[in-house]
Amino acid sequence: MTPNRATTLHDYHERLNRVLLHIAHHRGEELTLDRLAAVACLSPCHFHRIFRAMVGEPLGQHVQRVRLETAVVQLQTSDRSVLEIALDAGYESAAAFARAFEQRFGVSPTQCRREHRLELQVRTARFREMNATMITPEILTRPATPVAYVRHTGPYAGVGAAWGKLCGFAGPRGLLGPRTAYLGISRDDPKITAAEQLRYDACLTLDRPLAPDGEVGVQTIPGGRYAKFLHCGPYENLHTTYDAIFGDWLPRSGEQLRDEPGFELYRNSPDTAAPADLRTEIWLPLE
Numbered sequence: 001m002t003p004n005r006a007t008t009l010h011d012y013h014e015r016l017n018r019v020l021l022h023i024a025h026h027r028g029e030e031l032t033l034d035r036l037a038a039v040a041c042l043s044p045c046h047f048h049r050i051f052r053a054m055v056g057e058p059l060g061q062h063v064q065r066v067r068l069e070t071a072v073v074q075l076q077t078s079d080r081s082v083l084e085i086a087l088d089a090g091y092e093s094a095a096a097f098a099r100a101f102e103q104r105f106g107v108s109p110t111q112c113r114r115e116h117r118l119e120l121q122v123r124t125a126r127f128r129e130m131n132a133t134m135i136t137p138e139i140l141t142r143p144a145t146p147v148a149y150v151r152h153t154g155p156y157a158g159v160g161a162a163w164g165k166l167c168g169f170a171g172p173r174g175l176l177g178p179r180t181a182y183l184g185i186s187r188d189d190p191k192i193t194a195a196e197q198l199r200y201d202a203c204l205t206l207d208r209p210l211a212p213d214g215e216v217g218v219q220t221i222p223g224g225r226y227a228k229f230l231h232c233g234p235y236e237n238l239h240t241t242y243d244a245i246f247g248d249w250l251p252r253s254g255e256q257l258r259d260e261p262g263f264e265l266y267r268n269s270p271d272t273a274a275p276a277d278l279r280t281e282i283w284l285p286l287e
Contacts, residue, residue, distance in 0.1 A: 008251070008252075008254075009251040009252050012050070012054065012250075012251040013054075013251075015040040015041060015042060016040065016050075016051065016054055016055060018039050018040060019036050019039050019040050019051070020055075022036065022039045023036070023062070023063055023066055024066060027063070027066055027067050027070065027088070027089060027090055028087060028088045028089065028090050029090065030090070031063050031090070033047065033048055033059065036051075036059065043257060043258075043259040044259075045257070045259050045260060045261060046246070046257045046259075047059075048189055049189065049242060049243075049246040050246045050247075050250065050251075052189075052243065052246070052247075053242070053243040053244075053245070053246035053247025053248075054246070054247045054251070058189075063090075064100070064104075065104075067089040067090055067091075068089065068100065068101060068104050068105070070088075070089065071085050071086075071088075071089045071097070071101065071109070072105070072112060074088070075109055075112050075113040076112065076113065082094050082097070082098070082109050082110065082113075085097070085109070086098075086109075094109075097109065135229060135241070135244045135245060135248060135249045136249070137227040137228050137229045137245075137249065137284075138227070138228045139225065139226070139227055139228075139286070140225070140226055140228055141223070141224065141225050141226070142223055142224070142226055142283075143223045144220050144221065144222055144223035145205055145220065145221040145223070146205070146206045146209075146210075146218065146219075146220050146221075147183060147203040147204060147205050147206060147218070147219060147220070147221060148166065148169075148170060148175065148203065148204050148206055148210055148216055148217070148218055149166065149185075149201040149202060149203040149204070149216070149217055149218070149219060150162040150163075150165045150166040150169075150201070150202050150215050150216055150217070151199065151200070151201055151215075151217070152199070152200045152201075152202065153196075153197065153198065153199055153200075154195065154196055154198060155190075155195045155196070155198060156186065156190065156198055156200055159184070159200050159202060162200065162201075162202040163202045165215060165216070166202050166203075166204060166216065167204075169213070169216045170204055175204060175206065175210070176204070177207070179205075179207065180204055180205055180207075181204070181205040181265055182202075182203070182204060182265070182266045182269075183203040183204075183205070183221070183263050183264065183265050183266070184200060184201065184202060184203065184263060184264045184266065185200065185201040185203060185221075185261055185262075185263045185264075186198075186199075186200050186261070186264070187199040187200065187201070187261055201219070203219075203221075203263070206218070221263060222258075222260060222285065224258070224285060224286070225285070225286040225287070226262075226283045226284060226285055226286060227245075227249075227253075227255065227283070227284045227286055228281055228282070228283050229241060229245055229249075229281070229282040229283075229284075230279065230280070230281055230282075231279070231280040231281075231282055232278070232279060233275065233276055233278060234275040234276070234278060235270075235275075235278065235280065238264075238280065238282075241282060242282070245282065245284070255286050255287070256286065256287040257284060257285060257286060257287070258285035258286060258287055260285055261285075262282060262283050262284040262285060263283050264280050264281065264282055264283070265280070265281040265283060266278075266279075266280055266281075267279040267280065267281060
């Protein structure tokens, strides 16, 4: 497919430049994911991954960095009060601003102003250089897929408990077989969402109708066009493949993502394979 105007790398840069300028000009306002995604004219479902992959840092981290580094310049070049600078940086109080400032720079705002210990410049985020050879997926059409699932809420490192509940339910009921597929839906990005609020659905495909039963629910993964990528290696390195997808492949591909989450399909298990031998398919829904 030949990329069109709406899906070229050039256009993605334009969209993100709008966001970066908006952040710089409205840094004292509430800069939510939904609001900034709207500035970029991109789906919130995928915008934060695109931003992180192309700009090189998570959205929330970038916003805080711009706010605090701008505050450094104001402290050292103006006579505005710490409270004024704190409010301009989007903090509700001088105390909250001071905590964030000291955590970032190791000194308080008043020390920074008094001692001029920091020689910082507000940096403009630079887009990452794109690789000459982009990661390549298969483009496939798959049917709608009913699955049984157990929802895990909390750090992704603890999803094993959800899998234990799901498999413990499915085994005695004859729901596990040679054609059963094991899928995971990570509904939040740990770079955006607090660890205790992360949502993950551990899923098993179904070959017959099933009624929800307590913690075990039933949902349908939508059918349609998908891009299927293969990640080789430990789960903790999945972010590198996602960054390649959203920072390299997507802007160059001529494709648009549907406003719904993708999923991971686990082709083998850490119970039987070494971390380096794990194989995970990443399926992203396409328009």
